[in-house]
Amino acid sequence: MGRYVIRRLLMMIPVFIGTTFLIYYMVYQLGGDPISAMFGDRGADPVFVAQKRAELHLDDSLIVQYWYYLKGLLQGDFGTTLNGIPVADELKRAFPISIRLALVAFAIEVVIGVTAGLIAGLKRGKFADSVVLVVTLVVISIPVFVLGYVLQYFMGLQWGWFPATATPGDPTWEDLILPGIVLGSLSLAFVARLTRTSIVENIRADYVRTATAKGLPRRRVVTVHLLRNSLIPVVTFLGADLGSLMAGAIVTEGIFNVDGVGRLIYLSVTRHESSTVVGAVAALVMIYLVMNLIVDLLYAVLDPRIRYA
């Protein structure tokens, strides 16, 4: 087990270098001059521009630029934005917000998704099952931005159930409910369907019949024996999903004005802030890798037949 974890952690190094380089390269290829972007239409003092370019290694080749960047990164220096704000500060501000949003979305998708899937699976072919199947299909088919604006309009503005937009800078938990629903909706639909399929598959399993034959109450048969086994594939999905929930909130954060990582990346791309983009993405990649490792380890805990060596 320990060796397995170490091997997995070592494997993160090439993945980390590869992804950061790729992002760095892509932002580089976006073209445009960050210095002139800084000054807009006003034009700039050529001496200052030259000094700034040297400071940011902008005249060096891509590889050299990346090397400087990576060196800084390994020393914990994410670089600075063109305005002179440390990228690390930007990330420190944005990440907690995105993590909070991801947790809200995650909680919603787990609780509602698993419950809906369980009910649908137990009542296969009945009315409740059809409702879950149709609703999840609709959710899967609707693009996030449509769902986002529709829910914002009705639940936020018309009915006033939840705040329609988040408080700028520091959104409260309440602010995050509506964006959380939108962000989690797609995964919720998948979780519900995955749980349902898994329940349907396992409900006829021999060990469930054994549990009944042991005289266990129905509730215990379903929760301790049936649900526990059925959740193994669902947990795998959820783990991978938690990583992408943190990264994939660009649209949702935009609609609800949440100042998280998604918005930070979006704004940085439009401003050619390569160091911010790469820093944010690198952090996301790390989160994603760690989440995946945790899921794989959790998998072995959930299913004792799996052992890592």
Next chain:
Amino acid sequence: MTTNQLTKTDAKGTVPGAPLLEVDNLHVEFRTRDGVAKAINGVSYSVAAGETLAVLGESGSGKSVTAQTIMGILDMPPGVITKGEIRFQGRDMLKMSGEERRKIRGNKIAMIFQDALSALNPVYSVGFQLGEMFRVHKGMSRKDAKAKAIELMDLVKIPAAKQRVSDYPHQFSGGMRQRIMIAMAMALDPELIIADEPTTALDVTVQAQVMDLLADLQRERNMGLILITHDLGVVADVADKIAVMYAGRIVEEASVHDLYQRPAHPYTEGLLASIPRLDLKGQDLYAIKGLPPNLMRIPTGCAFNPRCPYAQDVCRTDVPPLHEVAPGRGSACHFAKEVLDGNRG
């Protein structure tokens, strides 16, 4: 004062003097989209304490469905019990509430399944699964239940029970797993055990050990045992009486000795003839011609008539009732006498 003598019960709610279990004219069918499959068509048998009844029959004969109906673990729907009674200690279980039946399951009637690997939950340790019996039925603490689980594993002769109690089912061999199934069934000292092909999934060398263990425990504890099998060899060693099933009916009922001596139903005769025999090495094995009937279209008259060498016109029109053909043995055949005498009509 109770006015009805027949249902007078003692303090434990049981009718004194009644056999342990009586299945009385049970009918079960499966209603599916494709039609109605009549799985059990009037099965009656009884088991007394300390007695072993072997239920013999090929797949689809209804032997497992009967067992599942007794246990109350039949999938309903599609299964429907259309008629009959199942009296346990004199009380009809089919009239009990779900909660009453649950308290009997595992506690008074326990079941041993065929394939222990799939019948045990793969994600819980065997100690947990054994202990669950005590925790749920007796309200024991986790710790006490674990101690009980170790005791049970010792009882079924699993070596190093203390060390192995936390192991998972996949870490045991097939024979050891089946011992754990037996331990689970024995946990609460039930009155009746239903063993559904308990040795079918095992190596031949292990089969005998597991069967002996089961038979020993049954004798020690004076339990009733319903042994469902299609293995005539297993039956001969342990059973007191045999019920042979075909197409959801009992076609012959006899003591083991009588049945092996001389069958009273053509189907049993065919079964016995199809046992491979060393002294007939090199010759073709006997096989009953034809296939078991489709339960959605059971032949009119005797269900066995299309495959029966004795069949006459009456077999195609009239269902032969199970009737006594000799003291203590019954046969559902119009020509039981001829079969008994060995005169193929």
